[in-house]
Amino acid sequence: MRSHIFTLLMLVFLIGLQGKSSAQKHPLSLKKQSSTSTIKQVKNGPNGNSQLAVSSSDNVDRQLFQKTEPNWASLKAHPYPQWFRDAKLGIFIHWSISSVPAWSGKEQYAEWFLRGILTGDSGRIFFQDKTFGKNWKYEDYAPLMKGELFDAKQWADLFKRAGARYVVLVSKHHDGFCLWPSKYAKGWNAVDVGPKRDIVGELTKAVKEDGLRMGLYYSLPEWNNPLYRWGFDKPDKVNQYVEQHMIPQFKELISTYKPSLIFSDGEWDHPASTWHAAELISWYYNNVAPDGIVNDRWGSGSEGGFITLEYSSGLTNSDRPWAEVRGLGRSFGLNRNEPIENYMTPEDLVHFFVKAVANGGGIILNVGPYADGQIPLLQQERLLQLGEWLKINGEAIYGSTANKLTIEDKDVELRRVDSTVNFDWVRNSPGKPISEDDFTGEWTGFIQPNYSEAFLFEGNADDGMRVWIDNKLVIDKWDHDGGQSESNVMEQKKGVSKTGGIKLEAYKKYSIHISYQEKKQNASIFFWWSSRNQRKEIVPQQSLFTDKKLTIGNGLNAVYRSKATRLCYTRNDDNLYAITLDWPDDSLVLHCEKPTTGSKVTLLGRKGTLPWKYENGKMIINTRSIKFSEIPCNWAWTFKISNN
Incomplete structure (x- = not known):
């Protein structure tokens, strides 16, 4: 009996070794496999070992998040996790080689610096020649991204103080530079050159220790990959790039760091089938994060994912979760050429955020660190100001749902x-x-x-x-x-x-x-x-x-x-919240349904109730009794109508 057990264990061990060996020699190639074998491969991690594929959450309702198949009907049926709907605020981080020049036109994305050099953008080329010399190449910036002031714990603490519930780090942007030691980007990652540190690993650990969810942005194509130079090579060359580079690298990243959220980008020149999007998303849900979430940027023909608007005024009606993504200025990567007028004031930021939440969405707010790893102080200040506002008004934000009347303009x-x-x-x-x-x-x-x-x-x-x-x-x-494409802005x-x-x-x-x-x-x-x-x-x-x-x-x-929005409404625990963006000196007039008799009105952050009446289809809250010293915060104020 013992000999049979020993033989069985050895057989399992040898099968595991065989899976590891074959995966190292042959990166995943979906093109030559049938749909059945594709599903089987997709279930495995980048090294062929399913033991690497563990959940990003220890407490997952397996009955709620059931196994998905690699087709859009199955993926659309996969429920959006409640944690994302409740979170409302995430922090985006664009930090890469482009953070060394940190320069572009005043309305341009600084992280697109390489694209400008490759396409003959006179402004970027002149700046590079003048600042670094005419023989300078983009790869010469890599050693200068030293990250000597990067402190993952400080970053995570800052984001938590800002009131964020999740973080999205750009693990690889369109220039192909990786912030983790990818074996598919030898010499072009943050461990081999520049900081010589695993940025993804360090930040993932710090963010999770602070009780936040961790997400990763991943660019599907690259401008400068010899297998397929996006924007320059013939479109059909993308297939070898996808099979030999993108898929194995994507799975290496996701199985190693197990993010709760994947933000895909750069999809717009090819359909979802080219990127094998359905297979990759299904693999992610089944083996890495059953309660994870992906965005909507996977190529034409893809369906589902949370909607990612970019530098817009937001949505007003959607049955899917959505988030507005933008920087505090007009670039994601740090742009030292931006004037102060391009930056959101704390009032701008709070109003923008509240409006998104009232309309059923949220925001992923970007910071762009210097090459040394320090987040600019002005950006830090804006995050902390938002966090201070949320300390007073958070119950109207986190876990809230849209009211029938969302905003008043x-x-x-x-x-x-x-x-x-x-x-x-x-x-x-x-x-x-x-x-x-x-x-x-x-x-x-x-x-x-x-x-x-x-x-x-x-x-x-x-x-x-x-x-x-x-x-x-x-x-x-x-x-x-x-x-137009929501993601291709530049x-x-x-x-x-x-x-x-x-x-x-x-x-x-x-x-x-x-x-x-x-x-x-x-x-x-x-x-x-x-x-x-x-x-x-x-x-x-x-x-x-x-x-x-x-x-x-x-x-x-x-x-x-x-x-322009003047009033925002949210609901939470059967309470109505009216967030006014202009301070009401004498009274606040709401065009809402009549509250039940005995409803109480309070100003969040202030003790005591406020008198109110309802007439001619309007609720009128008397605010004259509020002393200046009792005003609890700046920029926007929340009145709570509780049906007690």
Whole structure:
């Protein structure tokens, strides 16, 4: 009997060794396998050893999170974990080789620095040549990313104090540099060069010790991989890259660090089937994290995952969990070229966050450390300010659900003089208090040519524009250009151009009126002129006047208009929370359903109840009794209506 048991144990041991040996020699290749064998391979870890595939959570309801199959019907049926719906706030971290130059245009992503060098971006190339020398190469930055001030414990403590419930670290961005010792990126990872530390491992340990969930961002393609240079090589070359590099590296990363969340990116040039997305997600759920969650960036044809909006004004209605992802400034990676005006104030941040939560979502707020591993102090301050606000108002946020009425808006406008009509806002607002989406612009004044001849005007807008000169409609381009990729922000095509002509007299001022509309995602508008003697150029400031009496051009009168949120509602434990973004001096008026008799109203962070009444379909809370010294926080205030 004992000999049989011994033989059986030896057989199991030898099978395990065989699995390890074969996986080391042959990285996972899904292309040559049937769907049945694909599922079998996907169940195993990167070394062929299923023992590596353990759950990211010790207390998982196995009946709730049942086994998935590698198809979208099965994956869509996989429930979204409650921990993610309740968390509301995550912290994104973009730290890589691009943190050494830490420079791009004021509206550009600094982590796209390599892409700019490869595509001939004059601004980035000039900066690199001037700062590091004309013979400098991107790989020369790697030793300079020393990370001497990186402290995983300090980072994790900061994120916890900010009120975050999970963290998402960029383990590998599009430049292919890995923050863990990947055997598929020898010499191009943070252990072999630069910090010479396992950043993913250290931060994962620190984050989990602080009681937070750990997530990992992973770029599917790479700009500079010899197997497939994304954006340069023929599309069909991607297959060998996926099979020989991406899949085994992805599984190496995920099985080693077992994240609760996977944030995939870079998917937009290929369908989900090319990335073998369904197989990888199924493998992740079945073997690594049954209560994990993935995002929605897996290529066309993919279904499910939490929705990731990027630098937008958010969603208003979705049956899927969603998170707005953005930086505190206008870049994810640190951009030292950004002016202070690009950064969110604490008021901006709190309002943005509260609005997302009220509409049923959350945010993943990015920080971009220096090459030395220190998070900029201004970014740290913003996180701590948000955390202080959450200490008072957290019960209206964490675990909350959307109310029937989610927000109440007000009309806002921004008036200024614009020197020219030449704007690429990408996915940002033209200025406070205007929204990032769904805004309009109007430019009025006078235009003065230098030649008497027929002029051709050209306008390019995302989404629409119209131009009247001397009360004549010259350009009519009002139609929306259609949907754009949510994830490919930096290389979205600009709007469609349209031209129109009119004959003008030299040095005569003509009235001009330009209308503009922005719907969703990227926003831009450009206005050129040309003629037989006038070279094509953006109509310059010296030819534009706010007033006909002026002799020196100063630009055009500009008015931007949009909606801005003034009130947000959430629900939690049968309580209604009204979060006002403007302090109500005398009373707070809510357009909500009538509370039950005996309902109590309190201001979170203040002792005592407040009087209220309900009339004409409005709840009116009397706030006159609140002393200045009793106001518990800044930027937004939460009134709790409890049905007791």
